[in-house]
Amino acid sequence: MKRYLIPFAIFVVLVVFLAIGLKLDPTYIPSPFIGKPAPEFNLPDLHNPDQRLKASDLKGQVWLLNVWASWCTACRAEHPVIQRLAAMNIAPVYGLNYKDKPEDAKKWLRELGDPYKANLVDRNGDVGIDWGVYGVPETFVIDKKGIIRYKYIGPINNRVVDDEIVPLLRKLNAEVG
């Protein structure tokens, strides 16, 4: 008698999973880099193309990498938040100008303000691929040892800055490099 309830029991389990599924996002990809060393890059600066910056140059400090482009509408929406974050002076924000034209990027920054310590030009997106970027904007937090500790996908807002990023930055700043 009891075994006829088996289909029902299996179904209940299925419904539970489906209900949980309704709250999940099937397209969200968690970064495999959390806790791993930041991939190296060697890129020219947006404003001074002769100058180049490597990821390893930035060891010894906590820093943020914000991936953005002038063709990206959400980056525009996120920009004031980035400016606010940079103005707090807890950690420098470096920009990765992703698959963009330098002239368009510079114009965009002139128009909206430039909060970045430096902006690196990733013309063909290869560095983006190395960092696992799949949608702009994305923001990474890297610690003093050069390990990626946090990634946010999508435009950041003030709540994320105040509740997640700033506390993390303070904590990482207190760590020994």
Next chain:
Amino acid sequence: MRIKRGFVPIVMVLLAISLPSLAAIDIHQFDSPEKEALYKKLTGELRCTVCQNQSIGESNADLAKDLRRKTYEMVSAGKDEQFVLDFMTQRFGDFILLRPPFQNNTLALWIGPLVILIVAVFFLIKFIRRSVNDIPLTDTDRAQAEHLLERDE
């Protein structure tokens, strides 16, 4: 680190999400037919991470094009299939593999069907062996039954 659901659609719109209407046609030169075949195979094994469930071979999204280019570069340089798959997995996680790797969290997936089949056949045989006929047949019944069975529709 979950993002709010509303932002993902924006992100996807920004990346000009792949429209399946465009055949993703790249012109690549290959040293050998084996390399060309490997490239074709890999574009079917890697997922376009910004698309609605397509491989990088099927999609014309920007990221898909970039990933194809990288795949081409690696194949042309003589790298093998596992190298390319590992390269992509390092950067995007298991999600980018359309063939789920055989590991702890996919054991049920890969072994499941076979196990279910074996269990089902086992119970089937047990059920058939156990079933009992509770109406005894007379010889005339039996002969009539044989005749009907022969007709077989």
Next chain:
Amino acid sequence: MIPEIGQFALILGMVFALVQTVVPLAGAHFGIASWVAVAKPAARVQLLFVAISFIALSWSFLTHDFSVKYVAVNSNTALPTFYLLSAVWGAHEGSLVLWALVLSIWTTSVTVFSRSIPPVTLARVLGVMGFISVGFILFILVTSNPFERLVPAAMEGRDLNPLLQDIGLILHPPLLYMGYVGFVVPFSFAIAAMLGGHLDAAWARWSRPWTHVAWVFLTLGILLGSWWAYYELGWGGWWFWDPVENSSFIPWLVGTALMHSLAVTEKRGTFKAWTVLLAIFTFSLSLLGTFLVRSGVLTSVHAFASDPARGTFILIFLAVVVGGSLLIYSWRASQIRSYVHFDLLSRETGLLLNNVFFVVAAISILLGTLYPLIVDALGIGKISVGPPYFNSVFLPLMVPMVILLGIGPLLRWKRDSFSRIWPKIWLIAVISLVVGPLIPLLAMGPYEIRATFGMMLAIWVLGATLKSLFEQTRGRGFATVSRSFWGMILGHIGVAVFIVGITLTSVYSTEKDLRLDPGDSYELAGFKFQFDGTTKIIGKNYSGTKAKLTVTKNGKYIATMEPEKRNYRVQKQPLTEAAIDAGLFRDLFVALGEPLGSKGAWSVRIYHKPFLRWIWLGALIMALGGLFAASDRRYRKLAGRAKKQRAVTIEAVS
């Protein structure tokens, strides 16, 4: 005004569906004949109102009523008329109205073709169907109203997605829904029988034709979807194991198992509890499919716009309907067990094994489809499950199934022996082992083990099926063969044809992506493709470029192929219209990529796909088999007999 009528008609439809559910079910329970008799008229009036609603929505499209949001989002004044009509079901809200309409059509059909069914049983069947109707119409009214107004009205519509402006959209969804939804009939019969507390062979006999017809529609619907994807999507694929595709294939697999199981229950009185469970599963999987496709829990190129509120509603409905059915099942199943013995080597076992394979295959595909969700929900990772997985798992499962397909129909009922069956099959096995490798070698060229294996299976099926036809007609002639039997023969021949198509096209297709300048040519699979250049084109709601390629083989003219690249004005989406030269034994396929440089060069993809059409031809033959089986004389005789019985009763009374 008309949209409001449409919405009001939906509400009335739901009211009558509610009456159709509550009154007859109560009447059946309490034995009140007048309540039981309410079922048929209530069902028919429900159809009337749902149809009015559907017509109102279509009217809004035809008259370009952009004050209706759904019309504004999915059409445009420049949209050709037949696409205006099919746009009705081109997006989520309208497609649900189609669902409701198809459901009420099936319900009314049951009221018409049910003369041999006792009124109390019929009342229960219609009651269950009414419950489903209530759920769907409520879903539309609460979360997905197509008649919602747009204030202020739009000046111009956003146009139908160019991908959907195609005959595929006109045919595929209605056929698919007729199949998908059609399985509600055997489902309702099963529930009705369990509510009534008795399940005899008559239940199986009533259910069979309905199951066959629903199965035929689903087969055709899936076939059309595959065909449409092939020529519309531009890269020659015909099946992608996409979650939405799987959502239709899984019920098809279980529906096929149900069809075979019903055959046994009707003829032999066995498998009753199991067949009832299959009937519940098939429709439950249809409902699950509806959930997966519209809730956003899975990513798919086909998915409708998703919304958590909608997902939640469908999930609750799914939980109630399926959960309720499975509870009723667990309550009644022990009472409907059959106690008939059969041997391990018998046709019954063969058919049970068939069921096992189909159900395991269905479970495997469902597992693969849901696995990313399960892993994510458990927090143990984020993975994808794509075509490589499904191909690796599904194909090996089907191989023993196909081998069994040959032996099954030759087995005797109840008890057979190896010594009796072996003489019948050894020769066919040898022929398939010998001829199998020959065909690809002779017809296709390079030796490929996969092609050989596939062809061996196909010939095995064909040979064994012809053998069982021979056995049946031996001494009796073809005229005595019932339609039901022809149905089986055609169905299995369809499988053989299908296997040939899949095998040869998967193994021997060739393709090339290349740059062509005007005047260039390229040779693929013996065909020479000459690129003659491009011209500009203007259509009703698009503009673009058309290329011309002349195809020759050994100097002989074969075809002129004209692929296009279109830009739709409103949606601004570029679309590739591939050029296809279709043939029974091969397809040639050319798609345009991008213009390269300024001298008229283009990137092009060229395909040669041998035996591709055999895939759909096989499915078509299977569907034809289903039709034959559904129209078997004994179902029509049943109706005739019932009529005669009533005539006798009337005579007796008068």
